[in-house]
Amino acid sequence: xxxxxxxxxxxxxxxxxxxxxxxxxxxxxxxxxxxxxxxxxxxxxxxxxxxxxxxxxxxxxxxxxxxxxxxxxxxxxxxxxxxxxxxxxxxxxxxxxxxxxxxxxxxxxxxxxxxxxxxxxxxxxxxxxxxxxxxxxxxxxxxxxxxxxxxxxxxxxxxxxxxxxxxxxxxxxxxxxxxxxxxxxxxxxxxxxxxxxxxxxxxxxxxxxxxxxxxxxxxxxxxxxxxxxxxxxxxxxxxxxxxxxxxxxxxxxxxxxxxxxxxxxxxxxxxxxxxxxxxxxxxxxxxxxxxxxxxxxxxxxxxxxxxxxxxxxxxxxxxxxxxxxxxxxxxxxxxxxxxxxxxxxxxx
Amino acid sequence: xxxxxxxxxxxxxxxxxxxxxxxxxxxxxxxxxxxxxxxxxxxxxxxxxxxxxxxxxxxxxxxxxxxxxxxxxxxxxxxxxxxxxxxxxxxxxxxxxxxxxxxxxxxxxxxxxxxxxxxxxxxxxxxxxxxxxxxxxxxxxxxxxxxxxxxxxxxxxxxxxxxxxxxxxxxxxxxxxxxxxxxxxxxxxxxxxxxxxxxxxxxxxxxxxxxxxxxxxxxxxxxxxxxxxxxxxxxxxxxxxxxxxxxxxxxxxxxxxxxxxxxxxxxxxxxxxxxxxxxxxxxxxxxxxxxxxxxxxxxxxxxxxxxxxxxxxxxxxxxxxxxxxxxxxxxxxxxxxxxxxxxxxxxx
Numbered sequence: 001x002x003x004x005x006x007x008x009x010x011x012x013x014x015x016x017x018x019x020x021x022x023x024x025x026x027x028x029x030x031x032x033x034x035x036x037x038x039x040x041x042x043x044x045x046x047x048x049x050x051x052x053x054x055x056x057x058x059x060x061x062x063x064x065x066x067x068x069x070x071x072x073x074x075x076x077x078x079x080x081x082x083x084x085x086x087x088x089x090x091x092x093x094x095x096x097x098x099x100x101x102x103x104x105x106x107x108x109x110x111x112x113x114x115x116x117x118x119x120x121x122x123x124x125x126x127x128x129x130x131x132x133x134x135x136x137x138x139x140x141x142x143x144x145x146x147x148x149x150x151x152x153x154x155x156x157x158x159x160x161x162x163x164x165x166x167x168x169x170x171x172x173x174x175x176x177x178x179x180x181x182x183x184x185x186x187x188x189x190x191x192x193x194x195x196x197x198x199x200x201x202x203x204x205x206x207x208x209x210x211x212x213x214x215x216x217x218x219x220x221x222x223x224x225x226x227x228x229x230x231x232x233x234x235x236x237x238x239x240x241x242x243x244x245x246x247x248x249x250x251x252x253x254x255x256x257x258x259x260x261x262x263x264x265x266x267x268x269x270x271x272x273x274x275x276x277x278x279x280x281x282x283x284x285x286x287x288x289x290x291x292x293x294x295x296x297x298x299x300x301x302x303x304x305x306x307x308x309x310x311x312x313x314x315x316x317x318x319x320x321x322x323x324x325x326x327x328x329x330x331x332x333x334x335x336x337x338x339x340x341x342x343x344x345x346x347x348x
Numbered sequence: 349x350x351x352x353x354x355x356x357x358x359x360x361x362x363x364x365x366x367x368x369x370x371x372x373x374x375x376x377x378x379x380x381x382x383x384x385x386x387x388x389x390x391x392x393x394x395x396x397x398x399x400x401x402x403x404x405x406x407x408x409x410x411x412x413x414x415x416x417x418x419x420x421x422x423x424x425x426x427x428x429x430x431x432x433x434x435x436x437x438x439x440x441x442x443x444x445x446x447x448x449x450x451x452x453x454x455x456x457x458x459x460x461x462x463x464x465x466x467x468x469x470x471x472x473x474x475x476x477x478x479x480x481x482x483x484x485x486x487x488x489x490x491x492x493x494x495x496x497x498x499x500x501x502x503x504x505x506x507x508x509x510x511x512x513x514x515x516x517x518x519x520x521x522x523x524x525x526x527x528x529x530x531x532x533x534x535x536x537x538x539x540x541x542x543x544x545x546x547x548x549x550x551x552x553x554x555x556x557x558x559x560x561x562x563x564x565x566x567x568x569x570x571x572x573x574x575x576x577x578x579x580x581x582x583x584x585x586x587x588x589x590x591x592x593x594x595x596x597x598x599x600x601x602x603x604x605x606x607x608x609x610x611x612x613x614x615x616x617x618x619x620x621x622x623x624x625x626x627x628x629x630x631x632x633x634x635x636x637x638x639x640x641x642x643x644x645x646x647x648x649x650x651x652x653x654x655x656x657x658x659x660x661x662x663x664x665x666x667x668x669x670x671x672x673x674x675x676x677x678x679x680x681x682x683x684x685x686x687x688x689x690x691x692x693x694x695x696x
Contacts, residue, residue: 003495003525003549004579005446013582016407027403036399045592050393051384053564053596055375056557059364083431083566086585098353098469099447112586119583121446147351177351201351209404216401216591218431231352234361235467237434238460243564244393244592248401 011118014111017315026338028329029313031156031184031291033213035265035332037248038258041214044251045244057243060233061219064246067253068221072193077226080233081249083240085183085207085220089116092203092222095235096148096177097122104146106135108322110156110181133158133285135166140173147176153192154184157317157327159287161188168192171199177228180204186211186263187270188288196223203228210290211263212252217245266290270330276340280347291329297347300326306346312339359466362459365663374686376677377661379504379532379639381561383613383680385596386606389562392599393592405591408581409567412594415601416569420541425574428581429597431588433531433555433568437464440551440570443583444496444525445470452494454483456670458504458529481506481633483514488521495524502536505665505675507635509536516540519547525576528552534559534611535618536636544571551576558638559611560600565593614638618678624688628695639677645695648674654694660687 002009017030036042061081069076082088093116097103104125105113117124127142129135133155136142143149151170154161171178182204185191196202203224209215219241222232241249252259273292274284281297296303304316304326315327331339350357365378384390409429417424430436441464445451452473453461465472475490477483481503484490491497499518502509519526530552533539544550551572557563567589570580589597600607621640622632629645644651652664652674663675679687 002579003576004443005449007446008443008579008583011582014586016404016586019404019406030404032403035402037401042398045398050390053385054381054383054561056364056367056378056380056563057566058367083435083590084585084587086587087431090585094467095352095356098355101353119442213402215404215587218405218587218590228351231350231356234359235356237432237438238362238364239432239434239563239566242431242566242590242593245590 005121007118007121011115014115018313020313022311024311026312026331026335028331028335028339029315031210031289031329032215033210033262033266033290034330034335035213035262037213038252038255040255040258041248041252044247048244048247053243056239057241057246059239061241061246063250064219064221064241064253067250071253071256074223075226078196078223078229080222080224080229080236081241081246082220082222082236084209084218085181085205086112087218087236087240088205088220088222089181091232091236092148092177092179093117093120093122095232101147102145103148103150104143105150106152106155108158108317108320109150109152113150129155129158133160135162139166139170143170143174148179149174149176150179150181152181152183154188154288156184156289157291157293157315157322157325159285159289159291159293161190161288164190164192168195168198171195171202174201176201178202183207184210184289187266187290193223196225200225200227208249208252211259212249213262214248214252217248219245219249266330269333269336272333273328273330273336280343291327293325293327295324296326300324303346307342310342310345312342353469355466355469359463362463366661368661370659372659374660374679374683376679376683376687377663379558379637379677380563381558381610381614381638382678382683383561383610385561386600386603388603388606389596389600392595396592396595401591404587405589405594407587409589409594411598412567412569412589412601415598419601419604422571423574426544426571426577428570428572428577428584429589429594430568430570430584432557432566433529433553434460435566435584435588436553436568436570437529439580439583440496440525440527441465441468441470443580449495450493451496451498452491453498454500454503456506456665456668457498457500461498477503477506481508483510487514487518491518491522496527497522497524498527498529500529500531501540502532502636504532504637505639505641505663505670505673507633507637507639507641509538509636512538512540516543516546519543519550522549524549526550531555532558532637535614535638541571544573548573548575556597556600560597560607561610562596562600565596567593567597614678617681617684620681621676621678621684625691628691639675641673641675643672644674648672651694655690658690658693660690
């Protein structure tokens, strides 16, 4: 007999990507940013008055909300700040889906969603992407009855952005909450932030873990109308974001120049990576994210292992439609050069 | 019509104690520690390699677990580290109680428990403390059928520790999970940490927010046997504690000398406060925490307001059995002197 709820017993829990201790390893496995955090963000950390740490932090991360308002043109009352976007997703699942409800998402997509649904004890619905990893034409039909539906845009691990018009149509017709998870939105040509202003049932999420080089501080944001935002604030932990992370995140948001510089560098390296891999015989999905998703000219699992043996870690999702692919995070140009060299060695 | 679950619609959410911006205010309202964090903990923060923040933190806060193992004599596999003990409580509620289950606690006690139960959509059971705020003799009978029961020890806001033998008896007979919430345990003469080793259904929780002067970094811990601990790890967010907080918490735990020095200073000031208030006509509960709970010789709400007018904030819980009392955090000796002077002024 177990003390745990049955759904908790049944879940395997989320398995995070490996964080190796060896500094010689080239880490292209968890979609982290290869560039350091904004110097202004680091400066903000250094000028933080440490004695204040004995006190509780600002409960709703007001400094981050104010920076977001300035930079993204949102209202502070339309922002929820979380302990990473994992916390944001947890708050959303707990807010909108109980044990009788159904939560849906696209497949393949972020593998955390099914785990969060299991923990919530809710029903799950997987809606398959079409053969090009695009939204199925009958998405509205397939999502019907879900109280919560998640669209990852651009999608992970498939790297493509979905057509905004199609997302808009879906938001309009869907009766529950639509989450547009834009963890990788900053690397894309376009995004759906505006949709939360158009529809009362839309939540757009963002993270500091990718485009802001701050995975270590755990900050994420959700944007939604005031009513949804106020309700989600009741569900979040009272002091969910620590004081140091609030300080760094606010400063990073305001440092727009560095943000753009980093994004542009990553996009340039991404274009080079796509070209190089194509030359080497990979079938590469054009990427709107900070990683590529590609079919290697040899068995994907073997290729993954061969890179691993050369101290380069990428990600491989066994089985199903993703089993033919590998996911490779965009590193610095220097890291990618080593990665190309290793790949050539493996393929010859 | 609302998009939220009914239980979320119904909850008011937790109202955290006020965090005033005015630095002249003497803040005795949220049980924060008046002394700064450990210098070794600050040193650890300053020597943290900032570039690492671009990467995800250690997912299970291994450095904190190892420090806890060293200092508290626990096994690292018996420790869950959380984003504050709020996160720990959230993980526990989600792990052990679904919508059909009942969660119980003592009353009066920590006002977050009913909110967390509401968010979980679970049933609630309040077990009243006796006229001396002690455990009722029929606790086992009253708690029967709950899948989860929380004992705050020492209790907040009543400041007393419960008899360990009685807690032990309860843990032995109770069929669900017992949480012994020791947020204030470091200020007490004795604690119940050993009980998680004796019983397979016991979880003991601790926080860095009070005794370690680190409310701002949000770190808490739970101790339980390996099976319970492993299961709760599936429920926590994958990277629930940021890298800077892990670094500071681990160093603070290892700085045992500073910890003891601070605790002893607070205990001495607490004794002085109890004596002074008794002299002034308060009925003071002997405290095992870093605050006192006392009946003023005038109306409690009026007294609270009069202090407020003098820029001293304490806490007042309107209504019920607590409405006669005020809760006063132990500050520095200097702060308490100003508090005594203001109190004398109000009473004469």
